[in-house]
Amino acid sequence: MTLVSSTTSLGVAPVRTDELARVGELCVAAYRAAGMAEEDDGYALQLRDVAARAADAVVLVARAGREVLGTVTLAAAGTAYADLARGDELEVRMLAVDPAVQRRGVAEVLLRGAAEWAAEQGYPALVLSVLSHDGPGTPHRLYERLGYRRDPARDYVGSWDPAATMWFYELAL
Numbered sequence: 690m691t692l693v694s695s696t697t698s699l700g701v702a703p704v705r706t707d708e709l710a711r712v713g714e715l716c717v718a719a720y721r722a723a724g725m726a727e728e729d730d731g732y733a734l735q736l737r738d739v740a741a742r743a744a745d746a747v748v749l750v751a752r753a754g755r756e757v758l759g760t761v762t763l764a765a766a767g768t769a770y771a772d773l774a775r776g777d778e779l780e781v782r783m784l785a786v787d788p789a790v791q792r793r794g795v796a797e798v799l800l801r802g803a804a805e806w807a808a809e810q811g812y813p814a815l816v817l818s819v820l821s822h823d824g825p826g827t828p829h830r831l832y833e834r835l836g837y838r839r840d841p842a843r844d845y846v847g848s849w850d851p852a853a854t855m856w857f858y859e860l861a862l
Contacts, residue, residue: 699758699795701802704739704748712750712760713737719759719785736783746770746782749806751799759786759795761803763815773816773843773857779807781817784828796828800835808862815862818845818855832858 704712716736720726726733739760742748746764750757762782764770774780781803786795807815817837819828821844833839837858847853 699751699753699798701749701751701798701806704743704750704760708750708757709739709743711757712748713739715757715760715787716783716785718788719791722788722791736785742770742783747806749799749802751786751795751802757787758790759799760784761799763803763807765812773818777812778814778816778859779810779812781815784817797831797835800831804835804860804862813862815860817858819858820847821854821856829856836860 713736716739717726717728717733720732720736721728726736739748742762745768746762748760748762751759761784762770764774764780764782766774766776766778766780770782771780772782781800784796784799786799804815815837817832819832837860840857840859843857845855845857847855
């Protein structure tokens with residue numbers, strides 16, 4: 690999957706071993722910027738441990754040349770990183786874009802690349818969840834524009850915060 694802009698071309702591919710540390714730091718920086726992780730909390734430790742994720746799930750990165758600009762993890766139902774996926778669904782997790790390049794189409798390229806990869810592997814659907822509030826920086830419109838559809842029957846309350854309602858989305862492939 691490639692996005693061509695006036696200045697750069699982005700490609701999406703599986704993470705390489707030499708990129709694991711960069712991807713971990715990028716995840717923490719993106720989640721910290723969104724107020725969803727602290728530097729040394731348990732979730733930041735999980736975000737940093739890309740090697741463990743890559744051993745149990747598919748970790749894709751968006752690259753401009755050799756520079757990693759974003760990442761997404763794809764987890765099959767029943768695996769350690771899947772919370773929502775059922776049957777043969779594939780779950781989108783830990784979508785993160787370097788804060789320095791956010792709002793430039795990197796997340797869209799990653800999501801399109803994830804859908805392309807999943808379809809090539811024979812998965813019938815991608816699923817994900819996102820906080821229900823739709824303030825600045827929330828991805829609801831992006832998901833819907835890319836064809837993800839809400840399924841309110843699968844919405845849930847976050848275990849970490851009873852005030853955090855998570856909306857469920859599905860993309861049929």
